[in-house]
Amino acid sequence: MIKSLKTISHDLSDPAYQLDVLNNYSESLRQQPKFKEKLEEIDLFPLRPTGIEIFQINVGYMCNMTCKHCHVDAGPDRDEVMTKETLEHCLEALRHSDIKTVDLTGGAPEMNPHFRWFVEQVSALGKNIIVRSNLTILTTAPKYQELPEFFAEHGVEVTCSLPFYNKSRTDRQRGEGTYDRSIEALKKLNKIGYGKEDTELELNLVYNPTGAFLPGGQESLEKEFKRQLDRKHGIVFNNLFTITNLPISRFLNFLLESGNLEEYMDRLITAFNPAAAKGVMCRDTISVGWDGTLYDCDFNQMLEMPVEEESPQHISEWNEERLNDREIKINQHCFGCTAGAGSSCGGTTT
Amino acid sequence: MSDSYYNPKDLKKFEDVGEFGPELAEKFFDYYGAVFEEGALSAREKALIALAVSHTVQCPYCIDAYTTESLEKGASEEQMMEAVHVASAIRGGSSLVHGVQMMNKTKDLSM
Numbered sequence: 051m052i053k054s055l056k057t058i059s060h061d062l063s064d065p066a067y068q069l070d071v072l073n074n075y076s077e078s079l080r081q082q083p084k085f086k087e088k089l090e091e092i093d094l095f096p097l098r099p100t101g102i103e104i105f106q107i108n109v110g111y112m113c114n115m116t117c118k119h120c121h122v123d124a125g126p127d128r129d130e131v132m133t134k135e136t137l138e139h140c141l142e143a144l145r146h147s148d149i150k151t152v153d154l155t156g157g158a159p160e161m162n163p164h165f166r167w168f169v170e171q172v173s174a175l176g177k178n179i180i181v182r183s184n185l186t187i188l189t190t191a192p193k194y195q196e197l198p199e200f201f202a203e204h205g206v207e208v209t210c211s212l213p214f215y216n217k218s219r220t221d222r223q224r225g226e227g228t229y230d231r232s233i234e235a236l237k238k239l240n241k242i243g244y245g246k247e248d249t250e251l252e253l254n255l256v257y258n259p260t261g262a263f264l265p266g267g268q269e270s271l272e273k274e275f276k277r278q279l280d281r282k283h284g285i286v287f288n289n290l291f292t293i294t295n296l297p298i299s300r301f302l303n304f305l306l307e308s309g310n311l312e313e314y315m316d317r318l319i320t321a322f323n324p325a326a327a328k329g330v331m332c333r334d335t336i337s338v339g340w341d342g343t344l345y346d347c348d349f350n351q352m353l354e355m356p357v358e359e360e361s362p363q364h365i366s367e368w369n370e371e372r373l374n375d376r377e378i379k380i381n382q383h384c385f386g387c388t389a390g391a392g393s394s395c396g397g398t399t400t
Numbered sequence: 401m402s403d404s405y406y407n408p409k410d411l412k413k414f415e416d417v418g419e420f421g422p423e424l425a426e427k428f429f430d431y432y433g434a435v436f437e438e439g440a441l442s443a444r445e446k447a448l449i450a451l452a453v454s455h456t457v458q459c460p461y462c463i464d465a466y467t468t469e470s471l472e473k474g475a476s477e478e479q480m481m482e483a484v485h486v487a488s489a490i491r492g493g494s495s496l497v498h499g500v501q502m503m504n505k506t507k508d509l510s511m
Contacts (some may be wrong), residue, residue: 216476259472266473270443272476 052116052225054125055300063123065353071306072265072382082319085384088106092324097378102370103334105131105177106395107140107152108348109162110340114187117211117224119258119301121352122155136342136365141171143368153335153346153395155182155209160194171392173204182395183210183258185223185232187223188239198239207252208244209291209395210235213260214223223260245287254289256397262310264317264390267294269397291397296349296386309354318385326392329399332378338365346378347396348387355379411461444473451480452487 055063055207062068074080089095110131113124144152152172159165159181171195172179179199189192201208214220217229236253255275259265272290274298279285295301297314305311337345337356342365345351361376362369392399406501418425447469454462470480 214476216478219476257474261471263468263471267438267443270438271474273442274444 051126054116054123054127055303056123057125057127057241060303061087061252062291062299062306065355066309068298068302068353069381069383070393071302071311072315075306076312079315082315082382085380085382085388088319088322088388089327091103092327093119094324094327097330097333098202098381099374099376099378100333101355101374102147102149102336104151104153104331104336105140105144105149105338105397106149106155106335106337108155108340108351109137109159109165109168110156111157111267112161112182112388113157114161114190115158115184115224115225115228115237117300118262118304119213119223120206120298121296121349122157123299123352123360129347130340131162132164132340132342135165136340136379137164137168137171139325139342140338141168141175141370143370144172144177144366146368147370149370150208151178151180153180153182156185160187160197166200168208169200169204172394173206178203178207180207180209183208183235185212185235186228188235192249195238198242198244202242202251202396205250206241209253209254212236212255212256212275214259215275215282219260223258233283233285235346236279236287237283240348247286252289253287254291255287257290257292258295262305262308262314264321265294265393268391270294281334287395291395292391292393293395293397294389294393295385297384298349299352300384315382321389322385323388323390323392323400325400326398329392330384330387330395331394331396331399332387335395336373344373346376348381350379353381354381355381406460408464411464414461442473443471444475447473448475448479448483451475452483455484455487456491 056222086095111122111124111128112126112131113128114126116125116146142373146362156162162168169179188197204226211224212220212232216358220229220232221227239253242251243249244251257265257271257275265271268290271292272305275290276287295319297305299310302311305314335347337351339345339347339351342364344357344361344363345355346357356363357373358377358379361373387393417430436443447466450462450468451466454466467480
């Protein structure tokens with residue numbers, strides 16, 4: 051089994067070291083413009099929210115997979131899981147908020163022991179629920195195999211990872227056998243109506259480049275994924291979201307080991323797009339960590355950069371007005387969300 | 401002048417090629433940009449054609465650029481290799497088809 055960077059006490063499991071690498075690893079990185087400077091050039095610094103619309107909860111870093119690009123460093127050996135008490139705090143915050151979308155991520159969010167209970171509670175509040183599924187979990191134990199029906203019952207939007215429409219590239223990034231199991235899960239989701247035009251059961255795929263390159267046009271890639279998956283497997287889905295790999299955690303490890311770090315950062319920075327910067331997801335998202343700590347986004351969560359000190363730090367201190375007035379924390383990894391057509395958990399931002 | 405005729409870093413300087421003649425460079429890059437836009441052919445198909453042509457003209461800069469471009473546009477390794485084989489087949493075929501000339505001439509000269 052591949053171990054997480056944390057388990058093997060890798061240097062890159064230390065967020066401070068990751069940020070140091072991004073800023074100071076080489077002369078060329080030291081000389082690169084800073085993200086703050088790029089925002090200043092377009093009068094966007096300090097970066098502030100436009101209003102929280104998405105309440106993203108990372109319910110734990112435990113996962114049945116250990117993907118090579120994972121920014122969470124998730125895996126079977128991670129035991130950080132959100133407790134029921136913290137989930138109750140999330141519900142309390144949601145009860146008093148107009149936020150419409152609750153986005154559940156991990157790890158494999160389905161592995162949180164309170165997952166089903168929590169989805170039922172959020173559903174009862176009338177919120178839209180997105181589950182970020184790795185697909186393969188839906189083919190493992192019987193309790194997970196039953197989830198597609200459970201998702202359909204609660205109108206949950208299933209947004210799942212599939213980095214490519216073929217086996218070799220998918221398995222290289224996500225582990226041997228992933229593609230076949232993902233296809234099995236997608237067929238199951240299709241069978242109960244997910245991804246079909248005449249149902250309201252939304253099935254979206256997430257594309258991550260399988261190497262040190264940027265995602266191409268989202269629309270064009272969606273067309274190609276639809277053509278290939280339909281032709282090869284008769285699979286249908288609603289949308290493809292292209293997401294740029296951020297240079298942190300395991301993807302940063304890959305960049306360093308493959309000698310691609312400087313060139314990748316150069317590509318991200320050269321492709322800085324002011325329109326994408328204006329639309330970055332941290333402006334309309336709040337990220338809740340497994341222990342209830344609040345972050346500007348899931349990436350800042352992994353870099354242990356909580357929301358600014360003047361804001362509520364923990365979900366139990368929820369105050370939407372104050373959070374909407376916060377200054378968003380930034381660093382060099384943020385160039386990943388502003389390159390080209392932009393990148394967010396919902397795909398491009400321009 | 402560097403020690404080598406080809407330096408990977410020079411690829412990034414392509415956009416500065418107008419330094420000695422901006423007007424023609426501007427016309428070229430406008431045209432170049434328009435050529436690769438999504439059209440009757442998709443941007444991915446164009447990237448694959450460019451990858452094949454890069455191998456035909458054996459341009460290291462172009463191979464570097466259009467390998468990345470093909471990956472970004474969502475081409476698979478199989479598609480990229482097939483594109484290179486198309487270039488190879490046309491290149492090899494263009495030699496071989498001239499064998500007909502050789503045969504014609506030989507037949508003209510022969511008893």
